[in-house]
Amino acid sequence: MNNKIAYLEPADILLSINVTDLKKAEKFWVEDLGFQRGWDKGLKDGWLEIEMHVKGLIIGLNRVKEEEFVKEETRINIAVKDIEIAKEFLEKKGIKTTKIRTIPRILKIMAVFDPDENAISLVEGLEKYRI
DSSP states (O other): OOSSOOBOSSOOEEEEEEESOHHHHHIIIIIITOOEEOOOTTGGGTEEEEEOSSTTEEEEEEEOOGGGOOTTOEEEEEEESOHHHHHHHHHHTTOOBOOOEEETTTEEEEEEEOTTOOEEEEEESGGGGGO
């Protein structure tokens, strides 16, 4: 096992926001606020990215069902090269993590928690969508 986590470089900062209607959310972010539509190959699966004016800062709009929606649930997503190595490394340090969730052929994701129990997602596979 490595003794540190390998992050992707150059790094993007990807914040995700749960929304119940992607079309309305896209209108708000693109037409109303004036940001650019970004990666959109995940529309059928409920994912659209919005490119911010700060290079490397991306807002991911994540469609959820009405009953799953929680207001103000924003997540910081940090891209890693190997999520299993990251999980093992962090757990050895006593940092709380969740089970790794796999979205087949897309990515692997898990949450880690800061000292205040704020969840931060580590994600393997984001680099596939930046090419």
